[in-house]
Amino acid sequence: MSNKIAVLYGGNSPEREISLISGNTILNALKKMGIEAYGLDIRDFPLFLLKKKKFKKIFIALHGEGGEDGSIQTILEYLNIPYTGSKSFASSITFNKFIAKTLWKEYGLPVYPHVFLRKIDFIKKNYLEIKKNILKLNFPVCVKPNSTGSSLGISKINNVNYLLDAIKKAFVYSNNILIEKYIEGIEYTVGILGNKTLPSIKIKSFYSFYNYEAKYIDKNTQYFCPSGLNQYKEKELSELAMKAWNVLECSGWGRVDIILDKKNNFQLLEINTCPGMTPNSLFPMAAKKAGLSFCDVIDEILFLAK
Structure with missing residues (x-):
């Protein structure tokens, strides 16, 4: 056969x-x-x-x-x-950042304050009313498409004068957008393979956030695996990633992005259910640290396919 x-x-x-x-x-x-x-x-x-x-x-x-x-x-x-990878239900939920964050919040997992905005409401509603709602977050904020990856269409803005342009830019990529309080801190990513987490990776970017340029263009972005966290923080990070993964009923393989804020608390960003697998991608990097070759990873992902 x-x-x-x-x-x-x-x-x-x-x-x-x-x-x-x-x-x-x-x-x-x-x-x-x-x-x-x-x-x-x-x-x-x-x-x-x-x-x-x-x-x-x-x-x-x-x-x-x-x-x-x-x-x-x-x-x-x-x-x-x-x-x-994950089934259709879990994939659709994780791809919708707002729904994912709403479920995480419901389960008591840490997410930063945010405002959800649909394009249809943006067109029909009074912009001043929308702006008033967003101002409650306090600047700086990140304006991002609700359903897209690779950090496309995201803007970090420090004051209200740039808000309208940032909203319009995000709407190019998605009919719904998310405006969330900017979290200053260190970004980590945790790969998940089957029911185990891989060693975490710390991302050091010279941009104000890990955007498209930092991911794919800038050669100065640095990745640390092991991440340098102490064993207690590493365990906390791993457990949070697994909880976030399980709440959304993800399966197979993927990556959870998390930030460590200035108060030393982890905050969930998003889940990637089909991470990049280019020679420079983070998932194979973490797997290598766990002793798995690229072929080992591919073999395991394929074995988990249902």
């Missing part, structure tokens, strides 16, 4: 280019492992043919809309083909 694997990458999201790199890196690893694997750009490949082509498992290497938002997962569930 054939064990054909399809790696889905590309697509039409703003994160297409990163997805193509991730997908090709994964594809090369699968071939190196002796697995019959094919890379399929979902922009050009009709998904209903996956069943006809007799693929046994799907490795999702799609980032952003159409890849991490539950839509591709729903189709694969309908086709009854096992795939990597």
Whole structure:
């Protein structure tokens, strides 16, 4: 019986280019492992043919809309083909930052104050009323699209004069946006593989927050693994990441982004259910620290696919 694997990458999201790199890196690893694997750009490949082509498992290497938002997962569930990562329900929730934070707050997990704004309300409502609501957060604030990845469309603003431009910029990427109190602190990311956390990574960026430039362009961004936290803080961070993951019913593999604020308290930022798997990505870096090669990680992610 054939064990054909399809790696889905590309697509039409703003994160297409990163997805193509991730997908090709994964594809090369699968071939190196002796697995019959094919890379399929979902922009050009009709998904209903996956069943006809007799693929046994799907490795999702799609980032952003159409890849991490539950839509591709729903189709694969309908086709009854096992795939990597979280199920459609968990994917759609994590992709919606506001819903994720609302659930975390409900479960007593730490999130910073925020305001949710829909494009339709922004058009119809009085801007002064919206501004008044946002001013309660106290500046600086981060204005971000509610449903997108790779830090696209995010602005950190220090005063109200820049608010309108930042809102308009965020609406380019999403019909709903989130304005949240800017958290000054140190950013950490925790990879999760199966039911275990990987060693945390500390991110040191020379930008005011870990934005698109810091992630993919600036060569001065530094990553520390081990993160340098003491064993108690490392344990606290790991446990918080796992709680945040489980509350949203995530599974398989992913990454939880968390910030340590100036009061030495951790605050949840977001979950990435299909992290980058480029040669410079953070998930393989953490796995390597845990003693897992890139091929080990791919093998485990594929094994967990349901």
